[in-house]
Amino acid sequence: MLLKLLTVGLNIMAKKKNYVNNKDLFAALVEYNNKVKEAEECSDPKPRVPDYIGKCILLIATRLATKPNFSGYTYKEDMVSDGVENCLQYMCNFNSEKSENPFAYFTQIIWFAFLRRIQKEKKQMYIRFKSSQHMMSELAMIDAGDAKVTL
DSSP states (O other): OHHHHHHHHHHHHHTOOOSSOHHHHHHHHHHHHHHHHHHHHTTOOOOOOOHHHHHHHHHHHHHHTTSGGGTTOTTHHHHHHHHHHHHHHHGGGOOTTTOSOHHHHHHHHHHHHHHHHHHHHHHHHHHHHHHHHHHHHHHHHHHHHHHHHHO
């Protein structure tokens, strides 16, 4: 009986539900890209991105931000928003003839957006550090100059 309970428990764990259904996302993305092509041919404005695609992109970005690679950063929200922005920007470049995996496509876009944000933040942190270091050295020089005058 115990063995049967364990195997049932393992089967339930093995059937873990994915948070994004790749087939549905692919169908929605193909449909959206077709609408975009039709709009371009008629010189109409680009159609609005469907809510389903937007939710999927946000889920992918939010879930990717929880990975250990990105766990210690305080600017995760900026990373997620950069990832979503890049996905929306490059969504029309997805070629359904080459791949049927939009999940991997968006994950790669978000991954590299995260890396770019980390590099920007590191650069800004270095600038702030150098600026404060320069200010401290100037204050030390001013204090040393005042000490000579008062003597």
